[in-house]
Amino acid sequence: MRRATSGEILIDGVPVSVDSPSTAIHRGMALLTEDRKMSGLFLPLNVQDNMEVTSLNGRFVKMGFVRQKMLLAACGAMANTLRVKTPDLFEPVRNLSGGNQQKVLVGRWLLTSPRILILDEPTRGIDVGAKAEIHRLISSLAAEGAAVVMISSEMPEILGMSDRIAVMRAGTIRGTLTRAEALVLMGIALVFEAVGWGVRGASFLFSGQRLLVMVLQVSIIGLLAVGVTQVILTGGIDLSSGSVVALSAMIAASFAQTPTARAVFPSLTGLPVFVPVTAGLLTGALAGLVNGSLIAYTGTPPFIATLGMMVSARGLARYYTRGQPVSMLTESFTRIGEGAVPVFIFLVTAIIFHVLLGHTRYGKYTYALGANAQAARVSGIRVSRHLMFVYTIAGLLSGLGGVVTAARAASGQAGMGMSYELDAIAASVIGGTSLSGGIGRITGTVIGTVILGIMTSGFTFIGLDAYIQDIVKGGVIVAAVVADRYRHRGKNA
Incomplete structure (x- = not known):
């Protein structure tokens, strides 16, 4: 021993x-x-x-x-x-x-x-x-x-x-979940396994390629969901994350082109990898800063402010290259999207914000703000400044999602990130984050992301029409919100 x-x-x-x-x-x-x-x-x-x-x-x-x-x-x-x-x-x-x-x-x-x-x-x-x-x-x-x-x-x-399950590897806790959460994950996976054998005559769980694609896909949604969770904890919402992914991907890709490419900026090709990464992150952070400033200092409702950013960012992504994709990216940049790197980035990000929300002043203020904004203001919390900071972080994570998306696809395209904001909100709500604010955790968001990934991959596997998939996902979101309302009705009485 x-x-x-x-x-x-x-x-x-x-x-x-x-x-x-x-x-x-x-x-x-x-x-x-x-x-x-x-x-x-x-x-x-x-x-x-x-x-x-x-x-x-x-x-x-x-x-x-x-x-x-x-x-x-x-x-x-x-x-x-x-x-x-x-x-x-x-x-x-x-x-x-x-x-x-x-x-x-x-x-x-x-x-x-x-x-x-x-x-x-x-x-x-x-x-x-x-x-x-x-x-x-x-x-x-x-x-x-x-x-x-x-x-x-x-x-x-x-x-x-x-009652509670902790997953460990090499002496380190890699994740925790409740028995109910584990049973939901296992139940959904087993349902698709059974339906898969009945409909397709093949296994859903024991296909390495399918599981790899699923994990890679949810890693992008997970990055956005970590940011969206923090916004929802303050009692707000962010509808712009998918469009910010597209804009950040386009800008990051334009600074990651090779000298032989038909470059957006011919004099800025072959740059070190930190340049396009920084450009993508700053783009996301700036979009989040605009969202936060509108909400905190002009009183614009979060729904309206982020809806405006959703439309504007998508338009800017198309205008940036007149709708043309940005391709021929450097090898050092595309490595960010290779193999398990996106998953690693997502998990590290989730761990960082799990610690920040649970053990720092930033996290305590975020929960307090969502629980009672007026009480937070009376308690000395600079509500407007903190709100702006939270939305800036959410934008930064959307920018990170854009960088990883562009690296995975080895190109930047204005259509990237379509409906990602809805998936991110769904992952957060399914993971137990209350839309009323003040209640939620990053570990729950990670679990919600995995549940959403299993559902999406499972529906595709059994051949369910993409439009029907959207209908089912919408139903899941509504069901999660209704369950949240019932769960907290007594506590708020």
């Missing part, structure tokens, strides 16, 4: 130091290891010896002597509670079945009355009946107030037992 190199452990909000297993046990922590035979059981010893070993420093010991009668009664009661099938407590533990051996280990830790129980693959290698018993025990422990951390590689077990 490796020592922790970073982070901290808090129990009841108080940081604690854990430098050894004995210290952890003293703090009320318990660990059921993955390999019961290698690091859990004392196979030559009997059931009682295995159960009592972690309890020999507490109430069962007095002046160094074990209170055998009390300990035997406690072990017997625990064995009965856990339904351990053994002739008696003096049966060698090696003679028990795998499921009963696992129950003995669970009993060992329950005798310590743990406050935090860590279960590493608790049902690996045991029969179905024993699994059900272990699951029942875990649920009862959680119901009694114990904090249970279960580590498992079995998806049905995770979905059936967990």
Whole structure:
């Protein structure tokens, strides 16, 4: 077992130091290891010896002597509670079945009355009946107030037992979601899998090319949705993001052309990659700044201000080259859109804004502004300036989406980003962001983006007409908004 190199452990909000297993046990922590035979059981010893070993420093010991009668009664009661099938407590533990051996280990830790129980693959290698018993025990422990951390590689077990699911890789949490969110994702995917076999005679989930296209597509929508989520959190809306993608893509592409291209700016070809990237980002940020300024300082409703920008930005994108595409882009620029780079950009962006919204003054002000703008103003928040900043960030992320879109297509086209703003809003709302403002999270937006991507890819896979797809997506948005209204009706009363 490796020592922790970073982070901290808090129990009841108080940081604690854990430098050894004995210290952890003293703090009320318990660990059921993955390999019961290698690091859990004392196979030559009997059931009682295995159960009592972690309890020999507490109430069962007095002046160094074990209170055998009390300990035997406690072990017997625990064995009965856990339904351990053994002739008696003096049966060698090696003679028990795998499921009963696992129950003995669970009993060992329950005798310590743990406050935090860590279960590493608790049902690996045991029969179905024993699994059900272990699951029942875990649920009862959680119901009694114990904090249970279960580590498992079995998806049905995770979905059936967990209140909250964290996905980890290389010791780092890559994402979290609730059981309901996970079930929705799995349910939608399985529906398309079943329909796919019935309609197309092929698998929806097990096509690497299809999944790659889906993930790449949602990465662009996800970038926009991260910005749109922040706007909606303030109680506003942004209808311009799709058009800003097109304008940013055109401008970024015009500064990324090769010397042999029929260039928009013949004297500005072959530039370093940071030039077109910066141009695209600045274009998006400027559009967001205009939106924010109109809303914050002129009182223009967000719907009207961003609708105007949507039309204007699309017109500017067409006017910029008189409707002609911008092609022959440098290799260094198109690399931004190759392989998994767009996905990486989206995930890094989501992580950054997840941290900013949850742990910085910017995030706290954003939530406060959406919850009650007047109270935010009275509390000393510069509402107008903050609103302008939020819309500028949303525009910046739309600009980033435009850069990635142009790099993926190796060209800039005025028709790019069509209806992306609606998909971004849908992803945010499906992910739990309230259109009333003040409620939402970036992790929910990421999940909403994935759900939208699965739906879009699934509809295409089963051959559903594109117009019908738009109708269904519109229905999903309306349903999500109605559900949000009902969910928060009582809270706002």
